[in-house]
Amino acid sequence: MAFTVIRSADRAVTTTDWLTSRHCFSFGDHYDPSNTHFGALLAVNDEVVAPGAGFDLHTHQESEIVTWVVSGTLVHRDSAGHSGVLYPGLVQRLSAGTGVEHSERNDAWTDLAGSGTGPVRYIQMWLMPDRHGLAPSYAQADVRERLAAGGLVPIASGDPAGDAAIDVANSGATLYAALLRPGGTVEVPGARFTHVFVVDGQISVDEVGVLGPGDALRTVDSGPLSIRTVGDEDVELLVWSMAAGLGG
Numbered sequence: 001m002a003f004t005v006i007r008s009a010d011r012a013v014t015t016t017d018w019l020t021s022r023h024c025f026s027f028g029d030h031y032d033p034s035n036t037h038f039g040a041l042l043a044v045n046d047e048v049v050a051p052g053a054g055f056d057l058h059t060h061q062e063s064e065i066v067t068w069v070v071s072g073t074l075v076h077r078d079s080a081g082h083s084g085v086l087y088p089g090l091v092q093r094l095s096a097g098t099g100v101e102h103s104e105r106n107d108a109w110t111d112l113a114g115s116g117t118g119p120v121r122y123i124q125m126w127l128m129p130d131r132h133g134l135a136p137s138y139a140q141a142d143v144r145e146r147l148a149a150g151g152l153v154p155i156a157s158g159d160p161a162g163d164a165a166i167d168v169a170n171s172g173a174t175l176y177a178a179l180l181r182p183g184g185t186v187e188v189p190g191a192r193f194t195h196v197f198v199v200d201g202q203i204s205v206d207e208v209g210v211l212g213p214g215d216a217l218r219t220v221d222s223g224p225l226s227i228r229t230v231g232d233e234d235v236e237l238l239v240w241s242m243a244a245g246l247g248g
Helices: 144-148
Strands: 002-006 012-015 019-023 041-049 054-060 064-071 074-078 083-086 090-095 100-105 120-127 137-142 153-157 173-180 185-188 191-200 202-205 209-211 216-222 225-230 235-242
Touching: 041 191, 054 074, 064 074, 064 191, 074 090, 083 090, 090 153, 120 235, 144 153, 144 173, 173 185, 185 235, 191 202, 191 225, 202 235
Parallel strands: none
Antiparallel strands: 002 216, 012 019, 019 041, 041 120, 054 100, 064 090, 064 120, 074 083, 074 100, 090 137, 153 173, 173 235, 185 225, 191 216, 191 235, 202 209, 202 225
């Protein structure tokens, strides 16, 4: 099996007066021909958006967009009539399909006190679907209770045999999340492609060493990975397990 570690400090960064976006892959003005995707995963962006700002309506096609808020709140609206506010512990999926416009802004939401008042940090992930020409669709689910029980929780998956909170249009892909207390451990299942992203805290992985906030681990044809927390801080993880990459 092969391991690749992408350190947080080595990620490309896009900055404006309202946005800081750290990219795990080539994105926007940052192009590295050796780092355009991994498996079916096209983007993992670690975004921080200032209050009252964000991405206005823009178009996507043929991509599964999964958003995970780490802190703060994020308001979603799209041209298919969906709208909602995202917060920590809620996973959202937008299937762009044949084409959809959406906006993501750090604005106030009427029914959620304190929303839009501080910076929002969220991880947005783009996945290539394995079925094309679908109508745009939207789903979100609150997974706080499942995460509180501990362990690695499947939160988005296209595996028909899976038990994820929401579905994605890729039958070989599953996104897991974990919130671990100090001393906690999880075992990541083996897969053709595995992408581990450390949102917060520190972990140790056999044969790899210690990974910290913003670090990513990519493995190809790996068996199960044993992950342990390091130090006295909580750990938040996002793990993609994929059976195939682009082109098979």
